[in-house]
Amino acid sequence: MQAWIEFGQGPLFRLCFVLMILGLIRIFILTIIGMVEALNRNTDKIVPYRDLIQKTLMWLFPIKHLWTKRPFYGLISVLFHVGLLIVPLFLAAHVLMWKNSVGFAWFSIPRGLADWLTIIVIVTGIVLFLMRASSKAGRALSRKQDYIWPLLLVVPFITGYICSNSAIGPAAYQLMMMVHVYSANLIMLMIPFTKIAHCILVPLSQLVTAISWKFPAGAGDMVIETLGYKEYPTWVKKPRLETPVELKVKEEINAE
Amino acid sequence: MNRIYTFKTILWTILGFGAAVGTARFIYGLGVTTNLSDSVPWGLWIGFDVMGGVALAAGGFILTATVYIFRLEKFHGIVRPAVLTAFLGYIAVAVGLLFDLGLPWNIWHMIIFWNPHSPLFEVGWCVMLYLTVLLLEFFPIPAEEFSKLNKLRNFLLKLRLPLVIAGIALSTLHQSSLGSLFLIMPYNVHPLWYSPILPVLFFISAITLGLMMVSFESKFTSWLYRRETETDLLAKLCSAARWVFLIYIIVRFGDLAFRGQLGHLGGGEWQVVMFWVEIAITALIPVILLSIPKIRIAPVWQWIIPMMSIFGIVLNRINVGGLVHINRGNTLYLPSLTEITISASVVAGAALVFLYMVERYKIWEKRPADPNTDPTKIPEFDFASRTSLGTPEVALRTKYSLAFILAAAVGFALLSTENLSSAGTESSPAKEARGWETMWIDGDLDGEGTAFPHAKHIDNNGKEKSCVLCHHMNLPLDNSSQCSACHRDMYLLSDAFGHDRHASASGAGLKCFDCHKKDLTKNADTAKPCKDCHGDLVAEGSTITVENYRTIGYVESMHRLCIGCHSQKADSLEKPDLPRCANCHKEKRTIISPDAGVHPHQYGAEKDNVIFPIVSYNSEQPPDTTNTGSAVENSR
Structure with missing residues (x-):
């Protein structure tokens, strides 16, 4: 079992970690390229940048925004995120591992704080899952990964807390450690390919929405054509789009 | 079009591995990521990336010369890809060099700190200048697409002829100078490869390699994009290459014969086998095959012959660059996987840029069309996620980047822990x-x-x-x-007499016949003996007789005279230790006075009595350093 743990902390960790970092960079770059292309394609090129920056900053700290509607959810969510980011990065044991493997390290947080943050993450993670599962609207909006993620994210925290705080036998300890290492690797592996990619896409999300929800003139026709219909099916109300481009084309046809 | 997608995916994958290894190389240094060592400092990267790369890019200057100077317009269709290949090839060389240099951030030093004695200095400058020339030659092609650049483009087109001429001059200089690098190590390079005309051999083989590379690349891209091959043109190219091959063979073997090294060809060492393999695939087999017109135009052979020849000449560069070096500390050097990965990814990167350029700009007469970009094409759905990946452009972007990051991650995972736990680049400052x-x-x-x-x-x-x-x-x-x-005269015989000094007015001022007799030949035998004038030359009771005017070197004379006499006296005085070195060289491993180099006997005090060590000694024989003292005894 020790060999498996070492494999998880060595080559497998490198694989997952590099994949996470490069995958996040990749998705960031791809999003930006896609945005630039969409902007070039759009006839309406106006982007309200100032408004978007304000919105982005507001959603980074959503307590105030959520306070009026869902204060409990806002608080829980922020607590969950804070613990989730701080504990893995600044736990003394993790920092020491970086120091030993790559030769450089950064500051670490005190043990007590780490323990409290861990408990907070575990509790809030489970609460978030229950909130999603218990609400009808939440269930309607959720995909499979939305249920899986809060639980999966909590697993390494639970096992990590057990490993560092309770006196368990060596066999149980190794088992816990193995679950800890492998679940963390699995999380890193999946981050850039699932919704957790929002960790790097947050600054872009508002921008993407603003830019890409502008359909080019005649987009509906293209959709209908792509779906294989010769003309608009009866269940589709033909949109009356009179965009500047369409008008211009019409004028040209009339002129001829 | 699937061919090109698959090929590009493979290239991106290689590039991903290269990114992982390259990062490790720059973080942890050359020592842990390569098999290079102090005794084998030049390996695959120099042999393949730099020397092979420069030679592979020789097609650029050959075809520009053919088309723009010799005005052979029929080759016009392949001059643009050749220039692009050369341009990218040289960039690849520069990038490859950055990996190989221990301190890559000092690469600009040669611009400011000149060392004109070094062939590497010349190579560096030529490569730099030729890269500029290639950029200026290539720039008009992408500039076609931008109307804003028209003025610049027209200006560069006017400059084309001087640029082409400069390109030829610079290529000639540095293609051969890469060979000159190895002139400095006649004792290291195997005699089958070492030759004073290595620069010439390098230049000739670079021409053949350039021609072969152009045909291979044309053939390969035609296959890749399913476009029509310029079979006739390639046949003409191969037909021209045949003569260069022939010249190469003649020069290579002629050189071996002239240097008297043909005897090496019969040996059974692995280097000899390597030589035969190399020369066979480089030139012998191609020249025979290309002499047959049917084979020259056969598509299959147009594949095989260039590949064979390219492999052969690159092998030649790797051989000269280090594989067949002898006296390399008896360590066998085989490039490590990481080195191979870096080399492959440099090539892959250049190939990707080439393909991008070909698709984007007018490199060929007809740009390759991608059927997937047809707007009427029904979009495909990804088999895994069952979603549309979007337009082909977006879908390919997604796939290529995924291939890249997956390869990079696997590359990092596969790096040995030894690589990763290294202490990093150890700084070793130059000590005073x-x-x-x-x-x-x-x-x-x-x-x-x-x-x-x-x-x-x-x-x-x-x-x-x-x-x-x-x-x-x-x-x-x-x-x-x-x-x-x-101290060249340390062991050498020297003239103890000084004829000129005796004859000159500022010296003794003697006339010819003061010493020589009028009717006899004027030589040492017939001249007056020294002691007629220098009565005190040979001290009273000396055991030494004057026989001629040669003196042995001062180290020898010191040893022979002293040790000779001491060993002679050792018996009579019954002091067997008398001729021992330690009698004089007492100050072993101790710091001694600055006068230590001076003869321990009071040389100056006996100056008047100084005895010219003129002994019986045949000047034809080298000084006998093993048996000190014997010459003195023999002379008696």
Whole structure:
């Protein structure tokens, strides 16, 4: 079992970690390229940048925004995120591992704080899952990964807390450690390919929405054509789009 | 079109591995990521990336010369890809060099700190200038697409002829100078490869390689994009290459014959086998095959012959660059996987840029069309996620980047822990020379050495400028120069008489017939003996007789005279230790006075009685250093 743990902390960790970092960079770059292309394609090129920056900053700290509607959810969510980011990065044991493997390290947080943050993450993670599962609207909006993620994210925290705080036998300890290492690797592996990619896409999300929800003139026709219909099916109300481009084309046809 | 997608995915994957290994190389240094060592400092990267890369890119200057100077317009269709290949090839060389240089951030040093004695300096400058020339030659092609650049483009087109000429001159210079690099190591390169005309051989083979590379690349991209091959054009190219091959063979074997090294060809060493394999696939087989017109136009052979020849010449570069070096500390060098990955990814990167350029700009007469970009094409759905990946452009972007990051992650995972736990680049600052006052030099560590007044040498030879006089002479198999490198007369016979000094007005001012007799031939035998004038030349009771006017070197004379006499006296005085070295060389491994180099006997006091060590000695024979003292005894 020790060999498996070492494999998880060595080559497998490198694989997952590099994949996470490069995958996040990749998705960031791809999003930006896609945005630039969409902007070039759009006839309406106006982007309200100032408004978007304000919105982005507001959603980074959503307590105030959520306070009026869902204060409990806002608080829980922020607590969950804070613990989730701080504990893995600044736990003394993790920092020491970086120091030993790559030769450089950064500051670490005190043990007590780490323990409290861990408990907070575990509790809030489970609460978030229950909130999603218990609400009808939440269930309607959720995909499979939305249920899986809060639980999966909590697993390494639970096992990590057990490993560092309770006196368990060596066999149980190794088992816990193995679950800890492998679940963390699995999380890193999946981050850039699932919704957790929002960790790097947050600054872009508002921008993407603003830019890409502008359909080019005649987009509906293209959709209908792509779906294989010769003309608009009866269940589709033909949109009356009179965009500047369409008008211009019409004028040209009339002129001829 | 699937071919090109698959090929690009493979290239991106290689690039991903290269990114992982390259990062490790720059973080952890060359030592842990390569099989290079102090005794094998030049390996695959120099042999393949730099020397092979420069030669592979030779097609650029050959085809520009053919089309723009010799006005062979029929080759016009392949001149643009050739220039692009050359341009990218040289960039690849520069990138490959960055990986290989221990301190890559110092690459600009050659621009400012000139060392005009070094062929590498010339290569560096030529590559830099030729890269500029290639950029200026290539730039008009992408500039076609931008109307804003029209003025610049027209200006560059006017400059084309001078640029082409400059390109030819620079290529000739550095293609051959890469060979000159190895002229410095006649003792290292195997005699089958080492030749004073290595530069010429490199140049000729670069021409053949350039031609072969152009045909291979044309053939390969045609296959990739399913476009029509220029079979006739390639046949003409191969037909021209045949003569260059022939010249190469003649020069190569002629050189071997002239140097008298043909005897090496019969041996059974692996180097000999390597030589035959190399020359066969480089030139012998191609020249035979290309002489047959049917084969020249056969598509299959148009694949095989260039590939064979390219492989052969690159092998030649790798061989000269290090594989067949002897005296390499007896360590077998095989490039590590990481080195191969870096080389492959540099090539992959260049290939990707090439393909991008070909698709984006008018490199060929007809740009390759991608059927997937047809707007009427129904979009495909990804089999895994069952979603549309979007337009082909977006879908390909998604796939290629995924291939890249997956390969990079796997690459990092596969790097050995030894690589990753290295302490990183260890800085080894240049230390100031210790330059002790007196050093004990005992090269063979037998306990018998000599005290070397180091400080005195520095003072006498121009202070700090004096270091290079001894320390950077780079004599084969030698780390620092021997005393005799400067003190050439140390062991040499010299003229003890000084005829000119006797004859000159400022010297003794003697006339010819003061010493020579009128009717006899004027030589030493017929002249007046020394002691007629120099009555005190040979001291009373000396055991030494004057026989001719040669003196042995001062080290020898000191040893022979003293040890000779001492060993003679040892018996009669019954002191067997009398001729022992330690009697004189007492100051072993101790710092002794600055006068240590001077003869321990009071030389000056007996100056009047000084005895010219004129002994019976045949000047044809080399000085006998093994049996000191015997010459004196024989002379009696």
